Amino acid sequence: MIAALLKITDLTVVHDDDGGERTLLDAVSLDLAPGEVLGLVGESGSGKSLLCRSLVRLLPSSRLRISGGSITLSGRELTTAPEAEMLAVRGGEIGMIFQNPSSHLDPVMRIGDQISEGIRFHQRLNARAARAAAVDILAQVGFQDPARHYDSYPHEFSGGMRQRAMIGAALSSNPRILIADEPTTALDVTIQAQILRLLMDIRARRGLSVILVTHDLGIVAQVCDRIAVMRQGRLVEVGEKRGLLAAPAHAYTRSLIASHPSLPEKDMPAKTEKRQAPGAMPLVDIEKLHVRFATGGLFRRGAVDAVKEVTLRVMPGETVGIVGESGSGKSTLARAVLGLTPISSGTIRFDGADIASGRAVLATLRRQTAMVFQDPYNALNPHLTVGKMLAEVLRVQGKIESAQIPARCGELLDLVGLGRAFLDRKPRSMSGGQCQRAGIARALAVDPKLIIADECVAALDVTIQAQIVELFRELVERMSLTLIFIAHDLAIVRNLCQRVVVMHRGAIVEEGRSEEVFSRPKHAYTAALIAAVPHIDPDKPLLAPSKMATAQADGVAN
């Protein structure tokens, strides 16, 4: 075996509370060989990111400190190295990229300058040489016109290009190890596939070791050599990926694998097909909907077509998934259905009535529909307890006697699987999954015919995601709800929805029964989207959506 490049032994990090200390990383031991890609998985709060930060001694708070253990980089101890030495290690030996390139790139500094800054400091090059080196790096990370893009600012690029720029900045001083902390979580699947391919490409070219932090086992299965599983600050399992995925030793690893949404179809609970009476009225009937947003100021006007020529019927009791990349018009469509966005042309009928025909129809619509939002924390009023929040909705609704409101609140919590003790809790003291359940309870409080869930599991951990999806499945079955489920995660939609609608650049490019669309996509764009999802089986490699397929999809959309 090759000598480890990085060796972590019994690393312990504690948080100094008033009067005591909490252990956040508990005796973590881990090796990284040269050229190896190590996948670090676990839920949020499991200590993955903290471990990465500890390696370069950039702890996120002054109350955190490394209280024990050692980190050696080619035999050199890092936990006790002087700060000046750490400056050379950071960037020079260990580079780092982060989840959100938009917030980690300096918005008021040119992209190229952010790359050459490190080159000038670490390699002591003059401005001109550093610029030339930065242009070279921009080309390596996939910028088409690096000399020109050097002078661009981050906001002028898409999320994928920003992540490329951040990778470029991390590579600028030729590190031997790259720590990638959830580098693709904020990106669409097709872009995610490109970034992962770029990382692997760079690793091959430079012989880089990579620590890839992610919550997506599919990514790990696709790109890593070894997997380390973390939970509650401890390393629960480490091993070669095939062995670990095939025979996980720890119960937690098994549950992680079980909740991964790309499992083969046969393991799915059968989806109930609701038979529609012939001639049944659609609950939502959208015809040739256009939503156009005006852009620009007083003197130069333009318009963006957020939704183009969309025709869609949703029958009562149906579960329809809407998938597509960010910016494809999914959310705008949902907002239009709720009458929250002005329609440019076309009609939307809810239960037979045109929602543009008057305030009365809109009021009925809002009484019978509810929305569940992406960010469970921000969608709940932080000052209200869950009980008060539900009671408020019930009071405004006025469907039930005020004396019965407390009992109904309890029932609603039962429905979403939260104990009655949550009536007195505020969002601050609840986890993301619990908040989302409370959000669903609030949606159910209006006794809706239709629920629109907009990316409502995107912010949650995989195991929690699986629970929420299961909750939706139960609710739809028990309460004859109609559900429009918007998500960018194809696997979840496939598991939950009978019918799926694929949107691309504001238009519907394909719709049909989930099984059919996913197993035999007719449209090139759908095929590219499906191919870009990393599969948990390492032997089903991440198919490169061929350039032709992408080009075709674009051509059709235009």
Place this chain on the structure above:
Amino acid sequence: MHRYKFVLYRPLQFLPVLFGISVITFILVRLIPGDPARVLLGTRATPEAIARIRAQYGLDEPLLAQYFYFLRNLADGEMGRSILYKIDVLKLIATRIEPTLMLVLCSMVLSVLIAVPVAAIAARNHGRLADQVIRIVSTFGIGFPPFWLGLMLIILFSVELAILPVSGYGNTLSEKLAHLVLPSLTVSLSLSTVLARSLRAAMVEGLRSDVATAARARGMPESIVFWRHVLPNSLVPAVNLLAVNIGWLIGGTVVVETVFALPGMGQLLVRAIFSRDYMVVQGVAMVFACATVLINFLADIVTVALDPRVKL
């Protein structure tokens, strides 16, 4: 360069603003109780003499007609004649504009020169002693009224130490600057505390931001993280705060010019108000209003230059 296009068309939007300013100043001045002719001639003037003066200055005409003359004269570059000084208002203002302009300019520069290092020290020592001291001192700074502060500065630097002039304005540039030190210090001590607090808050946040973390992860030393990433990102809100406070700054010059006997427009305004010199009050108010509009326009240009994301 298309981001700077607004520099060309924004002045068009000034026209309705200027019209509004003219209406408001015209009406406000006439709401002041008292008769300028009576003030001019003293208490023993005959009614005939007063009527003559009123006719001479157009004060006996209906308000609408007075406003019409006012606008017509404005178009000719005339703001009427001062009753008190007996010369053209515009010429009068021209002789007084320089000290005020210098005072505003020096105060702004001085405020920034004080606020940036103070905020930087506080932010980089967040929560430690230096930060606490700066916070307490700046709270006092906001609390002290400028006229009191001005008097204290005069007592310390001019009377006790005798290193700076007490009041007035000089003839050569160096003399003028020496006379401006204490007045601008008075103004900027108040302004810089407001500015430093806002800057400090932005810097503290900036030091904790993802941008700073990313820069540290690239091995940048704290000094580069601060001066090249945190500071530029903190300046944008500070520039806007400065622009918003420009009205307060100009208002402050009125008080400070009186305390330091600077022969500027603030002093002129105070005298004109006491003697009901309508035309002068009107003229000075117009100039102040235009200056506020212009400075906000300049602040917009600076904002666009500092932040590439801003489009106007």
